[in-house]
Amino acid sequence: MHPRTPRIPYDILVSIIDELALRGQLKDLRACSQACRILLHPCRVHLFSTVTVSINAPRFAALLNQNPTIQVYIRKLTYRPTFLSEDIAHALLPLNNVETLSLQCYYGHGTVTPPPRHWGSLTPHIQHALTHLFSSPSVTRIMEYSFTDAPAILLSSCPNLKHLDIESPATFTSMASNTPFLPPPNLTSLNTSRALRPAVESLLNERRADGLPILDFSGLQSLTVRSMQGIADEKQIEQILRSTSKLEHLDYTGIFDTFHATL
Amino acid sequence: MNSDQLSASSVSQVTLPDNFAQALMIPLPTLRSLWIEWNINDDAVSDEFPGFINALQVLASCPNCINELSLTLLTPWSHTLANQDWEKIDHVLADRSTFRRLEKLSIKFWSHLHIDDESGEKRMQDCLTEFRVTKLLRLSLASSDYLDFQFTLDDDEPLGLFD
Numbered sequence A: 001m002h003p004r005t006p007r008i009p010y011d012i013l014v015s016i017i018d019e020l021a022l023r024g025q026l027k028d029l030r031a032c033s034q035a036c037r038i039l040l041h042p043c044r045v046h047l048f049s050t051v052t053v054s055i056n057a058p059r060f061a062a063l064l065n066q067n068p069t070i071q072v073y074i075r076k077l078t079y080r081p082t083f084l085s086e087d088i089a090h091a092l093l094p095l096n097n098v099e100t101l102s103l104q105c106y107y108g109h110g111t112v113t114p115p116p117r118h119w120g121s122l123t124p125h126i127q128h129a130l131t132h133l134f135s136s137p138s139v140t141r142i143m144e145y146s147f148t149d150a151p152a153i154l155l156s157s158c159p160n161l162k163h164l165d166i167e168s169p170a171t172f173t174s175m176a177s178n179t180p181f182l183p184p185p186n187l188t189s190l191n192t193s194r195a196l197r198p199a200v201e202s203l204l205n206e207r208r209a210d211g212l213p214i215l216d217f218s219g220l221q222s223l224t225v226r227s228m229q230g231i232a233d234e235k236q237i238e239q240i241l242r243s244t245s246k247l248e249h250l251d252y253t254g255i256f257d258t259f260h261a262t263l
Numbered sequence B: 001m002n003s004d005q006l007s008a009s010s011v012s013q014v015t016l017p018d019n020f021a022q023a024l025m026i027p028l029p030t031l032r033s034l035w036i037e038w039n040i041n042d043d044a045v046s047d048e049f050p051g052f053i054n055a056l057q058v059l060a061s062c063p064n065c066i067n068e069l070s071l072t073l074l075t076p077w078s079h080t081l082a083n084q085d086w087e088k089i090d091h092v093l094a095d096r097s098t099f100r101r102l103e104k105l106s107i108k109f110w111s112h113l114h115i116d117d118e119s120g121e122k123r124m125q126d127c128l129t130e131f132r133v134t135k136l137l138r139l140s141l142a143s144s145d146y147l148d149f150q151f152t153l154d155d156d157e158p159l160g161l162f163d
Helices: A010-022 A026-035 A037-047 A057-066 A068-073 A086-092 A124-134 A152-156 A197-205 A234-243 B008-013 B016-023 B049-061 B083-094 B118-131 B133-142
Strands: A050-053 A076-079 A100-103 A141-145 A163-167 A189-194 A222-228 A249-256 B033-040 B068-075 B104-111 B148-152
Touching: A010 A026, A010 A037, A026 A037, A037 A068, A050 A057, A050 A086, A057 A068, A057 A086, A086 A124, A124 A152, A163 A197, A189 A197, A197 A234, A222 A234, B033 B049, B049 B083
Parallel strands: A050 A076, A076 A100, A100 A141, A141 A163, A163 A189, A189 A222, A222 A249, A249 B033, B033 B068, B068 B104, B104 B148
Antiparallel strands: none
């Protein structure tokens, strides 16, 4: 055995690395990743599994440019479109293992201007990169979706989408698309707890250019809704309930106060 | 009136809870778990509890396979369920012909006001006595075989039901 090879079975080493990750010991994971070549892969699995891209976009793009193999480790990507440089488009395009895509378009801590929610305000390169990401077969969860006037085909082209978390003021348009149409994704879980009625209405009623709905709700098993004085009212809830025959979990929150009633 | 145009003065007229009850009349034969939360944020709103109870009654009136039921009421301190409201909830839950598959029941009664002094605690106990909450729930549970039950008045001070 090579003197510098650890004398511990590999699977035990991996278990130790997994335990470090479970305990959130990032500093130790970083140290381990540089201690021995054999530890690099199991450490990177955890170190790069969750990535948030916002104002660090240029650094992120540079990192991927220098270490292209890192992209395969990224399984959860949070994108805050606060930085609309072309760097971000280059960084997003190669990602093809992302399972959970979170889009945070809101005022964050220290945010001076709101991130753009309107699809048309994104540059064509970023639109292209996001469209590419949405159509990745690896994506199964989309969180905090709140783009306005995005083409209906954007969500609809996510072939293996199972869970959608939609927020206001998301809306969709049925603009023509050159993308070959696939069947609408068969959703199993929908969370509309942060979406007011226009967003949910748009999701339910807008159609793709080929006339099909954006999503297929027939296999929906879990529904989370929040109703504020009728703003997200019973018609949308009823419409969703009627479209599925497999619902197993329903989480309903009714909010009642004078503030929301006057919205 | 368009619900988007509701004014503060007309809030007590909102009948959304009943509409939700209406939505629940759709057969949901595969439903296993149902979580309902009523979140009442200020004193200007009233008369919401009947809607909450209606939803529960509608659900109980349909054949269902629910095995997990969670009811949460989040209210200002001034809002408390009246005796007859608790009796209705008690009646629905105690009837073993309705929720036949129920294995896990969670009832949480939260107050926005933090009870952090003796007078607050006394007010809470007075409320419980006045509305006979523990007595009613104890009655319904005595004949049931619910596996799990929690009743909470305050996030820091979960109340032992049989204390």
